[in-house]
Amino acid sequence: MVILYTVLKIALMIAFTLNMGAILTWADRRQSAMIQDRVGPNRAVIKIGKFELRLAGLLHPLADGIKFVFKEDFRPPRADKLLFGIAPILAVASVLIVLAVIPFGDTLCLEGLTKAGIPVEECARNAEKGVFPLALTVAPMGIGLLFVFAISGQGIIAAAMAGASSDNKFSLMSALRAGSQMVSYEVTLGMSLIGAIMLYGTVRFDEMVRWQSENAWGIFVQPFAFVLFFVAAVAETKRVPFDLPEAESELVSGYFTEYSGMKFAMFYLGEYMEVVTSSMLIVTIFLGGWALPFLHRDGIHVTLGDVDLIKQLGGMLQGGMPDNETVKAMATTGVAPLMHWGVVLIGVLGFFGKVLITCFLQTFVRWSLPRFRYDQLMRLCWKVLLPASLANIMLTGVGYLALKSLGPSVEPTLKVLSDLAQWLVALIVPFIVIRGVIGFAKNKRREVWKVGSSSAFADRPGGTTVGPMQA
Amino acid sequence: MTVTFPKKAVSARAKAMHVEAAERNITTQVYIPEVVRGVAVSMQHFFANTKEMLRGERPDPVHERLDPGISTISYPEQKRPYPERFRGMHRLTLRANGDPRCVACLCCSTACPAQCIFIEAGEYAEGDPRRGHERFPVRFVIDELRCIFCGFCVEACPCDAIRMDTGVHPVPYDSRDQFIYKKDLLMSFVDRDGGRRDDNPRHEPGDASHPGIDRTAATH
């Protein structure tokens, strides 16, 4: 039974990441087109008689996949056969293995699914009675974060192997660049998280998320570390503005210049999947993982310091329907109860939603910034990011000790602050959604220029707009 | 002795064109505010364009070409209308009876800098009133792949028999010989309004409008 659940979890994680990788290739092209006032790819089409399926270009990854499979698998004659073959596998594996320790949902208490959720410890105690807890992580490991660093370091080896074995000077240059860049940024990546680990008091991902759902999201307690980690994570994925290893304008396409067919696809998709995994890490460590504001294991709590809004609401409702069990529970405990499976499901959806948004943001960064020069890259890492992350560790330590020495007298203030952080998130999201809807509904006035003979011809039947505009 | 040059007055236009190098100040050095600004610009474009795309309100690539937004022409479905005097594919204009107006004078093939016109002239049959005045093209071939679309042939033609007002360009083919347009094909083309309009009326010998000069009066 446990094995079946594990297989299901693996399938979910890998399916999500692989598909996201493919979709990100589409999003990358289409989003960049929208940013640069272009149309983007929309020509891949499935034609069944008169019916045309275009899906706004979503078929392009599919067409790519088919092309990759049928392409010749070329290997340079003097390449190192073994290393050349292993490198792409290693590149993808190092990305996929990281997924094993990332929790995508709250621990599920089997058999208590339709009741209000109970704490994990209690669930574990009831394990003999068949209510064993099912952690929504492929491999709930005690060394979570350390495992991630150990595995994601393998990506360097893949890049170096591919570059060194493919008997091409550009690839070799790129391998050197990739090696030094990733080794350098790995340091910042680790250092920027020390502050967060100090606060959370754990390297386990699920405990980190639990801390964040009880207090405040990592981005509020460690904003500085968030920025550092984001930068270092983008550098680790080797994408613009840190795409020195595969700089098209300098090194053809870097360490995978000589690859073709499916092996190329593994590098190419691996890069996009790396965006997904790094987004997952960012979400888990800084954006509260599966935790959503006010949503707790047993239901919805809405508080602001001492004021308990759910309790008040329950009190108000009690006048109208005094017999309702739910309302009574709300008025007494301050919890609007939700079924356990519902809470977990919302959490899982929330996690994947946050990952999507983070990927989306990473793509925006990728299409907004120019590439660094190599010396700038190194200077940014060793002279700016690393000292900054060290300073962050120190500041966090000092702040933590200062708060501790103040003792319990500051706790109400901290409680209010953490509630405010939750309120902020809970209010910003609807605000953005409403803003988006209003913006979408607003009409735009355009100026029409009818000058010249081509303009006159465009007005005639069969002018410019003779065919339908494609999405 | 020092020579002082009179200071040149800087025009307002030159001043306006002057571009300041990006200033080094705290926000540019910290880098992150500038990154945020850059991403914000990308987002503005992204959301504006996505909205237009979803609502199907992309600006018209001709009439609204100066407006912000995607003004790409989706080529095979949409075409940029060529200006009025665009020199497109050739066509041979026709007489009222459907014959080509060309009299096979070879002016066009002589004028053609690319030497891509080949004409084989034929005489009218014995007894035809036109025999002795004019000939007709037995074969009229234009190699559209060689043509440089200079329009000299059109200007050289004394009979307004060849025109480039079709408003289309030769379509791409698979092989070169498909670009060699024969007489029948050239005669089948219409002008950009779909008509076979030719402005210069013909004055056949014997018509009242004919100036009356014919070979019978010739001394050579």
Ligand code: SF4
């Ligand atoms: S357009 Fe110029 S090149 Fe083309 S056929 Fe006429 S004269 Fe020759």
Ligand code: SF4
């Ligand atoms: S110049 Fe005109 S009439 Fe003379 S051969 Fe060419 S098309 Fe015919």
